[in-house]
Every structure is written in C-alpha cells, then in structure tokens.
Amino acid sequence: MPPSLPRVPVGPSVQGPSRRLLLTGVLAAASAAVAGCSADGAESSSGGSKRLRIGYFAFPSGDLIVKNRKLLEKALPDYTIxxxxxxxxxxxxxxxxxxxxxxxxxxxxxxxxxLSGASPIPYKAAFILDVAGENEALVARRDTGVSDVAGLKGRTVATPFASTSHYSLLAALERAGLKASDVELVDLQPQAILAAWQRGDIDAAYVWLPTLDELRATGTQLTSSKEIGAGGKPTLDLAVVSEELIARDPRVIDIWRKVEADALRRLKSDPDGSVRAIAAELGISGADAKAQLSQGVFLTPDEVASADWLGSDGRPGRLVSYLTATGRFLAGQKQIDAAPSEDVVSKALYLEGLPDVLK
Incomplete structure (x- = not known):
C-alpha cells in the first residue's frame, strides 16, 4: 500500500470494553484458558520445558500462514508453541x-x-500484520432501508467494543455529523453479531471478516476501514510482545519477526499456497480465502520497518503519530480517560534489530 494512504490505529469501547472492554463470558473463558498456560510460560524462563504462548485471530493474514506452515515451530525446535x-x-x-x-x-x-492510564499494559508493538482495508466495514440490514451512515440515527448498531471496528465506527459517525449517543451502540463479538443480525435485533454492524461477508449477503455496506483510513483515521493489526519476553529472550522475538516477514513475502510470491494455508486455518473454500485476502492491505517487510510505518532501530516511524492520534480520538470520545502521550507511544515500539532481523 502506498505510504500516501496511512492507516491509523484504533478501536476501544463506549464506556466499556475490543479486536478485535465490556468483557463477555466468552472473553472471560478465553482469559481463563490462557491463564492456565501461565505456569508453563514461567517454566520456560527457568531452563525447563521452553514454551511460547501466541495469541492469534482467525482473520486472513500472514500470521495464519506462520501457524499453518509451522514456520515458528521449525525455526524454534526447542520450544513448544x-x-x-x-x-x-x-x-x-x-x-x-x-x-x-x-x-x-x-x-x-x-x-x-x-497504553493509556497510570499502569499501561507491559507490552510493545514489534510488527505490523496488516492494514485494514475492505476487510472491516459498516453494514446495515437491507430491510432497514438505511443507505448511508447518517441514516443510522436512532438505530441499533453493534460492534466489538474497544476494537479497530469500534474506533472506525465512531470515526464514521463523527464524519456523518452524528454523535455516539445518536445511535444505540451494542457491544457484541463477531459470532454474536451474526446471530443478532439474523434475529433482527440490530440494524447495522461494524465488524471484520469472515463475519463481515455473511452480513454483506443481506446488507448494504455504508463505509469501510479503507475509506475511513483514507479520511485520516486508518487502523491496522499489530503484533505485540510482552516486556517479560523482551527481557528474557530477545533472540526468540527476532526469530518470530523473521518468520512473520517470510509470511508477508509468501503472500506475494506464493499466492496460491497462501490461499490454501488461509483456507485450511479458517475452514473455508479456496475461493473464499482468496476473496478475503484481496480485501486486506499487506505491507512488505521493508515497508513494515520503514519510516512510514513501524520504523527502525532508534528511529520510530509514523506509527507513533497514528497511535497517538488514535488515543486522542478515543479520549475525545470518552472511551479512555486520557490519551497516551507521544513519548509513551514511542517507547512502546520494539524496534531493536530492525530492519536487519526481517531479512
């Protein structure tokens, strides 16, 4: 994607929880499940069984290629992934x-x-997985007759709170001259959005693939993250690492970033193989996987470590300003109490070894 179309980060909650915080029972269960792995993670730092715990989304990206092709397992044979x-x-x-x-x-x-608040989460952004395009969008049920964002006034709109979609929804409403209070915002996860849509409980939703494609079948797209990004509020999917891992074994982070860079190259050099990997991970047809991949924006490794995006060792890129602007917007929308400063954001980027470790 050309640098002229930057993508700004996003998406928190309306007095509440995320992408992708009103936490639902499902999220609580997910947290409990990963909590069960925390003891193993501690063992890995003491010379015992080495374990690396990686969170991912069932969303078309190079991350799924790394998982499907077991690139990290091959690169770190002494680790359980x-x-x-x-x-x-x-x-x-x-x-x-x-x-x-x-x-x-x-x-x-x-x-x-x-990153906001007095006690920010101890992690840092170390990679950019993708930039939101047509793979996140706002869709209204066709039978509502709503044909533009302004037409959502008084309607019920769902999105996962504190997510990139939530951020883009707020930006879309603002651009249409509406306030968040002009619509009834509902915090739902993607599968719950689909169920509510089918029951007729909601009038519109801002969400990502693959749920998005199911809504499009009976809905009217009002705007997308590509359009919102072009208007100055882009969103993207980052990959973050814990400060504990940074202190314990930065070599692992370098290897992980290298295989993620390899996956980005495969998206362009081996599109058919990439489609097969994504289809297998998502349990969908090759045609659907290809269509979903075509809606995202995937940077090259060189672009990831460029001044236009993440930046390089000692030289933070424009991602700092994108994230800072996102925080300010969220604070203005009362989604967070105060936006993280540019200095806080800059220090929350893990740039050591870039761009060389991506080669």
Missing part, C-alpha cells in the same frame, strides 16, 4: 495483564487503549 485463539483485542489485553501471553496479534485501537 501454544497458539491461542482470541475473538477480540479485549481478551488479548486481559491475557497480557494476566501474564498469560508472550506474543499476540492486536488491533491498533486496543493497543492504544492498553
């Missing part, structure tokens, strides 16, 4: 607070949220 699935960034944030994760995918909005 635990892949833990999450439905949203709220669950990821809770797991990091519980010291139940070492590495995880996380939307830019919940990351900005995690």
């Amino acid at each position: 635990d892949w833990i699935k999450f439905d949203s960034g709220a669950g990821v944030n809770q797991a990091f607070l519980g010291k139940s994760l070492d590495i995880a995918a996380l939307g830019s909005s919940p990351f900005a949220r995690g």
Whole structure:
C-alpha cells in the first residue's frame, strides 16, 4: 500500500470494553484458558520445558500462514508453541495483564487503549500484520432501508467494543455529523453479531471478516476501514510482545519477526499456497480465502520497518503519530480517560534489530 494512504490505529469501547472492554463470558473463558498456560510460560524462563504462548485471530493474514506452515515451530525446535485463539483485542489485553501471553496479534485501537492510564499494559508493538482495508466495514440490514451512515440515527448498531471496528465506527459517525449517543451502540463479538443480525435485533454492524461477508449477503455496506483510513483515521493489526519476553529472550522475538516477514513475502510470491494455508486455518473454500485476502492491505517487510510505518532501530516511524492520534480520538470520545502521550507511544515500539532481523 502506498505510504500516501496511512492507516491509523484504533478501536476501544463506549464506556466499556475490543479486536478485535465490556468483557463477555466468552472473553472471560478465553482469559481463563490462557491463564492456565501461565505456569508453563514461567517454566520456560527457568531452563525447563521452553514454551511460547501466541495469541492469534482467525482473520486472513500472514500470521495464519506462520501457524499453518509451522514456520515458528521449525525455526524454534526447542520450544513448544501454544497458539491461542482470541475473538477480540479485549481478551488479548486481559491475557497480557494476566501474564498469560508472550506474543499476540492486536488491533491498533486496543493497543492504544492498553497504553493509556497510570499502569499501561507491559507490552510493545514489534510488527505490523496488516492494514485494514475492505476487510472491516459498516453494514446495515437491507430491510432497514438505511443507505448511508447518517441514516443510522436512532438505530441499533453493534460492534466489538474497544476494537479497530469500534474506533472506525465512531470515526464514521463523527464524519456523518452524528454523535455516539445518536445511535444505540451494542457491544457484541463477531459470532454474536451474526446471530443478532439474523434475529433482527440490530440494524447495522461494524465488524471484520469472515463475519463481515455473511452480513454483506443481506446488507448494504455504508463505509469501510479503507475509506475511513483514507479520511485520516486508518487502523491496522499489530503484533505485540510482552516486556517479560523482551527481557528474557530477545533472540526468540527476532526469530518470530523473521518468520512473520517470510509470511508477508509468501503472500506475494506464493499466492496460491497462501490461499490454501488461509483456507485450511479458517475452514473455508479456496475461493473464499482468496476473496478475503484481496480485501486486506499487506505491507512488505521493508515497508513494515520503514519510516512510514513501524520504523527502525532508534528511529520510530509514523506509527507513533497514528497511535497517538488514535488515543486522542478515543479520549475525545470518552472511551479512555486520557490519551497516551507521544513519548509513551514511542517507547512502546520494539524496534531493536530492525530492519536487519526481517531479512
């Protein structure tokens, strides 16, 4: 994606919880599940069985290629790799607070949220998985007759709170001249959104793939994260690492970033193989996997470590300003008490070894 179209991070909650914090029972269960791995993570630092706990989303990206092709397992044969699935960034944030994760995918909005407050979550952004495009969007049920964002006034709109979609929804409402209070915002995870949609309990939803495609079948798309990003409020999926892992074994982080960079290259050099890997991980057809991949924006490793995005060792990139702007927007929307400063955001990027470790 050309640098002229930056993507700003996003997506917290409306007085509440995330991507991707009103925590539902499902999120609580997910946190409990990963909490069970925390003891193993501690053992890995004491010379016992080495274990790496990685949080991921069932969302088309190079991360799923790394998982499906077991690239990390091959690169770290002395480690047991635990892949833990999450439905949203709220669950990821809770797991990091519980010291139940070492590495995880996380939307830019919940990351900005995690950096806010007097006790920010002890993690750092170390990679960019993808930039939101048409793979996150706002869709209204066709039978409502709503054809634009302004038409949502007085309607019930669902999104996972504290997520990139939530952030983009708030931005879309603001651009249409609406306040969050002009609609009834409902905090639902993707599968719950689909169920509520089918029952007719909600009028519209802002969500990501694959749920998004199911809504499009009977809905009207009002805007997308690609459009919101072009308007100055981009969102993206980051990969974050715990400060504990940084202190304990930075070599593992370098190897992990290297295989993630390899996956980004495979998306371009081996599109058919990438489609097969994504289809297998998501349990969908190759045609659907190809269509979903085409809606995202995937940077090259060089772009990830460029001044336009994450940056390089000692030189933070524009991601700092994107995340800072996201935090300010969220604070303005009363989603967080105060936005993290640019200095706090800058220190929350793990840039050691970049760009060389991606080669």
